[in-house]
Amino acid sequence: MAAPARIEVPRRPARFGQSSRTDPWWAAPTVVFIVLSAFVIYSIWAALQGRDYRWGPYLSPLYSPELFGGPHAFIGGKPGWWPDWLFWSPAILILWAPAGLRVTCYYYRGAYYKAFWADPPSCSVGEPRQSYRGENSFPLILQNVHRYFIYLGLIYLVFLLHDAWEGLWFPNPATGHRVFGVGVGSIVLIVNMTLLSGYSFGCHSLRHLVGGYLKQLSGCPVRARLFGCASAFNRRHMLWAWMSLCFVAFTDIYVRLCAMGIWTDWRIF
Amino acid sequence: MTATTATFSIWRGDRQGGKLVEYQTEIAEGMVVLDAVRRIQADQANDLAVRWNCKAGKCGSCAAEINGKPRLMCMTRLSDVPTNRPILVEPMRTFPLIRDLVTDVSWNFEKKRTVRKFTPRKPDAPDGTWRMAQIDVDRVQEFRKCIECFLCQNVCHVLRDHQLFDEYIGPRLLTHSAALEMHPLDSDHRLSDLRFTQGIGYCNITKCCTKVCPEEIKITDNAIIPLKERLVDRYFDPVAWLFGAGR
Numbered sequence: 001m002a003a004p005a006r007i008e009v010p011r012r013p014a015r016f017g018q019s020s021r022t023d024p025w026w027a028a029p030t031v032v033f034i035v036l037s038a039f040v041i042y043s044i045w046a047a048l049q050g051r052d053y054r055w056g057p058y059l060s061p062l063y064s065p066e067l068f069g070g071p072h073a074f075i076g077g078k079p080g081w082w083p084d085w086l087f088w089s090p091a092i093l094i095l096w097a098p099a100g101l102r103v104t105c106y107y108y109r110g111a112y113y114k115a116f117w118a119d120p121p122s123c124s125v126g127e128p129r130q131s132y133r134g135e136n137s138f139p140l141i142l143q144n145v146h147r148y149f150i151y152l153g154l155i156y157l158v159f160l161l162h163d164a165w166e167g168l169w170f171p172n173p174a175t176g177h178r179v180f181g182v183g184v185g186s187i188v189l190i191v192n193m194t195l196l197s198g199y200s201f202g203c204h205s206l207r208h209l210v211g212g213y214l215k216q217l218s219g220c221p222v223r224a225r226l227f228g229c230a231s232a233f234n235r236r237h238m239l240w241a242w243m244s245l246c247f248v249a250f251t252d253i254y255v256r257l258c259a260m261g262i263w264t265d266w267r268i269f
Numbered sequence: 270m271t272a273t274t275a276t277f278s279i280w281r282g283d284r285q286g287g288k289l290v291e292y293q294t295e296i297a298e299g300m301v302v303l304d305a306v307r308r309i310q311a312d313q314a315n316d317l318a319v320r321w322n323c324k325a326g327k328c329g330s331c332a333a334e335i336n337g338k339p340r341l342m343c344m345t346r347l348s349d350v351p352t353n354r355p356i357l358v359e360p361m362r363t364f365p366l367i368r369d370l371v372t373d374v375s376w377n378f379e380k381k382r383t384v385r386k387f388t389p390r391k392p393d394a395p396d397g398t399w400r401m402a403q404i405d406v407d408r409v410q411e412f413r414k415c416i417e418c419f420l421c422q423n424v425c426h427v428l429r430d431h432q433l434f435d436e437y438i439g440p441r442l443l444t445h446s447a448a449l450e451m452h453p454l455d456s457d458h459r460l461s462d463l464r465f466t467q468g469i470g471y472c473n474i475t476k477c478c479t480k481v482c483p484e485e486i487k488i489t490d491n492a493i494i495p496l497k498e499r500l501v502d503r504y505f506d507p508v509a510w511l512f513g514a515g516r
Contacts, residue, residue: 020336020337020359021336022336022351023337023338106474106494109473110473110475110476110489113473113475119426119473120426120430123338123426123475123481124337124338124339124362124424124477126430127431130431132427132431132433133471134468134470134473135472135473136468136470136471140473141470144497144500144501145505147498147501204490204495205501208494208495208498208499212495213498213499213502215450215455216402216405216453217404217408218402218404224404237490
C-alpha cells in the first residue's frame with residue numbers, strides 16, 4: 001500500500017525537541033530521568049556495600065531473599081564456588097530478578113524510552129533520530145521475556161512477606177527468646193511489601209496470564225475474578241510502580257541507617 | 270466569564286506552503302475552540318477550511334492540534350487553555366494536508382481493510398443465533414467507543430516522526446484488531462498479521478495514544494499490550510506452547 005504524501009506543514013517537528021506545545025513537556029521525562037537514575041545509582045551502591053543491610057529483625061529488600069552471606073541466610077555463608085577475585089555481596093545473587101522485572105515492565109519501558117532515549121522525548125515532540133526499529137527486532141524484542149520475571153517477582157513477594165513477619169519478632173537480650181513487637185521498621189517493611197504486591201499484582205503480563213488470554217471469561221469464574229483483581233491493580237500501575245520503587249530505596253536507607261547507628265528504631269510496643 | 274477578546278494563531282495554507290495567521294475574536298463563557306474558529310470563519314476568514322460536524326465529540330471530524338497537543342476542537346474549552354497569549358490551532362501533522370485545518374485521513378480507512386474481518390463461530394442455537402455473556406462483551410465494548418478521530422494515529426511517533434505507514438497500522442487499528450481478537454464470537458486469527466505485516470512490535474508503549482483519546486479508551490493497557498501478550502504466547506514463550514497457548 002502506498003504511503004501518503006508527507007504532510008507539507010513547514011512547522012512540523014523535525015528536529016530534536018521541536019514542538020508546538022506550549023506546556024512544559026520536558027518536565028515529566030526530566031523527573032523520570034532523575035528519579036530512575038538516582039534509584040539505579042543508589043541501589044547499585046547499596047548492593048555493593050555487602051554490609052549494614054540487616055538490623056535486628058529487619059532485612060533490607062535489596063538483600064532479600066538472603067540466600068548466602070550472613071548468619072541468617074537461607075542456605076549458608078559465602079558460597080565456596082564464588083571466585084576469590086570477584087567482589088562479593090549477597091545482593092549480587094538476587095538483585096538481577098527484580099531489576100529485570102522493572103526493566104522489562106510495560107510501564108517503565110514507555111517511561112525510560114522517553115526519558116533516556118528520547119524516543120520520543122514527549123508526545124508530539126521531535127525526536128533526535130530518523131531510524132527506528134522499536135521492539136520489533138533485537139535487542140528490544142527481548143523485552144518479551146517480561147512474564148518470566150513476574151513469575152520470579154511473585155516468588156520474591158513470598159520472601160518479602162516472610163521478612164515483614166520476621167520484622168515483628170524482636171530478640172530479647174534478657175531471655176534470648178524472640179518477642180512479638182512493632183517498631184517503625186516493622187511498619188516500613190510491611191508497607192514496602194504491600195506496595196511491591198500492588199505493583200506486581202497489576203502487572204500487564206500477570207493480568208494476561210490469569211485470564212486476559214481468554215476470549216470468554218464467563219466460563220471460568222475464578223479466572224474472571226483474578227482478571228478483575230489484576231485489572232483493578234493495573235489501572236494504577238504507574239502509581240504502584242513509582243511508590244514501590246521509592247519505598248524500596250527508603251526501606252534500604254532505613255535499615256542501613258539503623259544498622260550504622262545513625263537512626264534509632266522506635267519501638268511502638 | 271464575561272465576553273473578552275482572544276487571539277488565535279491559525280494555520281492557513283495547503284501542500285504548497287502556508288503560514289500562521291493571527292485573528293482576534295470575542296470569546297465568552299462556555300465556548301470551545303471550535304466555536305471561536307467558526308466565528309473567525311464567519312466574520313473574518315470566510316475561506317478558512319475547517320471540518321466539523323457534531324460539535325459533541327462524537328464524530329471526530331474536528332481533530333486538530335491546539336497549542337501543539339492533538340485534540341478535538343469541539344471538546345477543548347477555552348477556559349482550559351491560556352488566553353493571555355495566542356492560541357495555536359494547526360492541522361494534524363501526520364496526515365497529508367488538504368487545506369488550512371483539513372487533512373486527508375483516508376490512509377486509515379485503506380489500512381483498515383488489511384485487518385481480517387469479524388468471523389463468527391458456528392451459531393450456538395439451531396435458529397442460527399449466538400449466546401454471549403455480559404462479562405465477555407464488556408471487555409470489547411470499550412473499544413467500540415472509538416469515534417475514529419485518528420488523534421491517536423496522529424500523535425503516534427511511529428507514524429508521525431518515522432513515517433512507517435507501510436510497516437505499521439497504528440494504535441487505532443490495533444484497537445480495532447483487539448476488539449476482534451477478544452470478541453467472544455470471533456473465530457479468526459490475526460496474530461500472524463499483527464506481527465509480520467502490521468508491525469505491532471513498533472509500538473514502544475509510550476501511551477501518547479491513550480493520552481489524546483477523547484473517548485478515554487485505554488488503548489495501550491487494554492488493547493495493545495494484551496495483543497502483545499498474545500503474541501508472546503504464540504511466538505516467544507516455550508512454556509505457553511506446552512500448554513497450547515496462542516494456537
